[in-house]
Amino acid sequence: MAQLFSQTILAWYSLHKRDLPWRSPYNTPYHVLVSEFMLQQTQVLRVMEKFREFTSKFPTLHHLADASKADVIKSWSGLGYNRRALLLHSFAQEVAEKHHGEIPNTKEELQQLPGMGPYTTGAILSFAFNLPEPAIDVNVRRIYVRYFQGKDQGLPLGKKEEMELYTLVKNSIPDGRSSTFHNALMDFGSLICTRDAPQCSSCPLSSSCQFYPLYDTKKATVLFVAEKKIEPGVYEQGKFIPNRIFRGRIVEFVRKNDGRIVSVIKLGKTVKADFNTEQEWLLKLCEKLQHEKLIKYELMKDKIRMYLGP
């Protein structure tokens, strides 16, 4: 069954693959690394544009490692989740220092580096080095759980099930084709076996998929329901906005006003449309960003001077 699954996915991919700038023949370990950091929580289309800009500015790991944090944060504009820029920069610096600029190709070494979790480690090993290491993201998880187990993914799996899933994915990677196979899974999960509207009736796997009969008959009840995370935030013009959005706006403001003295009110009104008296809230966000080394600031009564980086 695993072989049929893998061969079908590869055959589908040979006809439908997406042309992405970090894929073969441009998939050097460095390019894969940058794309993986950018793709966490950000859509492919947005990443495509920024990826080209970023890799033109920092064409190699050494260029990135030698850049200042402020410069890297500046170049991350438009991608959100700015902490990823700092982690990527720290990763590059550590590789330059401890591995002579060569991104390592073992799980053990990669896991010691900043920003690496099980998925990113698997992604570097499979996409960049073509090694048979599973890179299990939400797409891969969803496809396997549906196809092999006939379940949909509503709740996180336990430790034992995670291990089983890992083994299942590992055993299904075709010999010598890990990179292509993982790219195929990513595209299949984004275009066919999607979260909310799987294209079961036109799916090449439907005749052997365990989930297909369920989807066909009870689709209203078995569709994936994401658990909503409750994030801290405040209301803006009557709508609840998580603090991470305001944090992103503060960093964006500093990108445009690096080193300038501005009034706290001006900062507040740029960050939050109906800003009025929430100075304490605003400064707490700034303090946290400073603590994370994304910005630094000096407060002068009702004025503030801000800089990018530590």
Ligand code: SF4
């Ligand atoms: S038949 Fe439907 S659920 Fe099964 S793999 Fe294809 S798209 Fe996914």
